[in-house]
Amino acid sequence: MRSLLTPRRLIVVATAAELLVFLSFERETLLVSSAAVLGLLLRCRFPVLGLLLTLPSIAIGQVWLAPMLAMFDVAVTASRRRVVTACGTGLFLAAGCPWPLDSVTELTWQEHLLTVESSLMLSIGPIALGLLARTRAELKERLSELMRSQALGRRLEAERAVVRERSRLARDMHDTVSHHVGIIAVQAGALSATTTDEGVREDAEVIRRHSVSALEELRNVVGVLRGSDAAAASAAGRTQLADLAFLSRESRLDVTLDLDPALAAGSGGQWAPEAESTAFRTVQEALSNVRKHAPGAPAAVSVHMSDDRRALVVEVRNGSAAEPYEGPDLPVGGHGLTGLRERAALIGGTLEARPLEDGGFLVRAVLPAGVE
Template identity: 35%
Template sequence: MVRRWTERARAVWRWAWRYRYTLADVGYALVFFPPVVTGMVLAFSYGERFGWGPGALPELLDETSRIAAVIVALQIGLVIPGLVALTVLVRRRRPEWLMSASLLLVALFGNVYAAPIALYSYAAWFTHRWRPLLLWSGAHLVALVAVYSFWQPVLIPVYGMMFLAFPLLFGLWVGTRRQLVENLRERAERLEREQHLLAETAIVAERTRIAREMHDVVAHRVSLMVLHAGGLEVSAPDERTAQAAELIRTTGREALSELREILGVLRGGGDTAPTAPQPALGDLERLVDSARAVGVEVEFGVTGTPRELSAQVERTAYRVVQEALTNAARHAPGAAVDIRVDHGRHELTVTVVNGPATVDGVVPVPGSGYGLVGLRERLALVGGTFVAGPLSDGGWWVRAAIPVTPAETPRTVEDNP
């Protein structure tokens, strides 16, 4: 209940903040309507002394009764302030309308109560129009002096300061402050854009350097490995050695192809993904066959009901199996590996278990030490969980649970043995 009311209050606040200027115009119109009406009443009361108020109408027009004159005066006293209120609503789009209405009120009725909002609005929202502002302010001052010289000359300096000078100066201060804040905001945005450009330039330079280093070190040595494997395949003394050399050559060429794609992305400085097909669950059989070809004993099975999965989920599952097989071959040579892929209702579970090493004297392949860290990051991106650790018999196990969205529909695929 409290949360719902809080959300409603936030929605109302966002709406009010979005239309804050329109609401301010409506507020100004409502606030200044009563003073303008009061100014009309005072104007009629002062006008009777000079023979043109409602009380003097019967002397000018004998056919009009005093009651009718009062009714007409009331209508005028309400209609004119209503029209002024309408001009207040468009004060930021049509400031000359409000200025004209305020000047006519001062010149015809001595009503100065619309002048503050008119002068303030023009000074606050149109700070670059100095000449029109000076003309409008001077016209208001001349009208004030001309009217109140006959009524109350003593009020001229008081009304001039209260209804003309103070609103004008306050509007100029508000407009200058708004313009300064906008300039500072624009400058901050420009500096932020420049910082982003400098950062992007530094990133492109770093990408180019990394691509150059990878090409000079990794690509060169892998190319030599492929060439040597090709030569060994041609001159192999037996068929088994030739098959092993062919596997090494094929694996090396695939690694070079992927490396070239990565180098192209780094050198180009873009975020475009490689256009080559990315590995999926359907490629696990080929990955397992490659591991078996080099002498790794692998058991692979699929349980559950397979379904159409997103490319990100399938690629993540493939990378988990690939990294687990690589680690098993690196740290536990000769160990048997068991791979299980379970298609659950809400998640895809990949479990890889390998036993202890059974072959001694094998020189371990150097690794970066970031394989498991990278898998945890991959699983975190898809909202999954990743667990890895040693077993009591000296082996190692890896388990990854990848969430599956309900929209993914099952498909009929026979389980692998």
């Protein structure tokens, strides 16, 4: 519950008290009251000046609240303790100064002692409250800084944990995948060199070429995961749509490629490399799925710009399987299409993958081309 005696309401009360004094129409009272009202108005921007303007009102014993509020502001805002001490001393002297001055000799020592005590309370009280409020504000600010520092520390520790995990994944990927793919490349090369069958030699050469390409891409990806190879980071995954013709031939599938001539000629800086790479990976993964799930089925690949020339539209459509798959079981985890959706979402695109009524399958991606 909020207190009824807020600083602003206290100012209103003090100002009203000063204005009520005007009703006496005494010259001295009118002057000190006017100065006190002006001091209350200036106390927020000029606390020391505001205190000096309110001191006469307490000296003649008319209003005590106005200089106390001004002293509170000085204690809160003053950066030097000397200023607070000097202002507190001035308030103490003004509060202890009897009015009129010739009445000093008429006071008893008990009255003098009571005057000193009341002056001390009137001067020390606002100073103590102001310093307390100032300390509280400083502690609050330091606590906020500490919380921000802790949040930064947690974020940095999380980033370091991610870097360590990426390095571990890079080591495992390199040690495991490169070992098996390297053996495939070596064996395919040996088979290509020793066989006399032209068809087998051609197949072995395709296997060797794909193995070498896989090792190159693996090296780039490992460099990205380690974060130590800037060149690999920029090259990893940077494929071009002009390579789709080669990809279609090497897939050993019945693929019909419909590629926009402007796209086949090279990017030329007209669209983002991320969009081009995502489009290539979409076609690559879709053809891999055709090979695994619909062997012998014809596939149609279409890559064009949208009507407004601001997006790449990639479609891979295949029919139903023409023949049962008789090779070894291939690992199927469902991560390919999930990865394609994530790739498209990262650059602000969409990907649709659904079966067709004729038993085939459709993969369609719409990717922002980055054209201004």
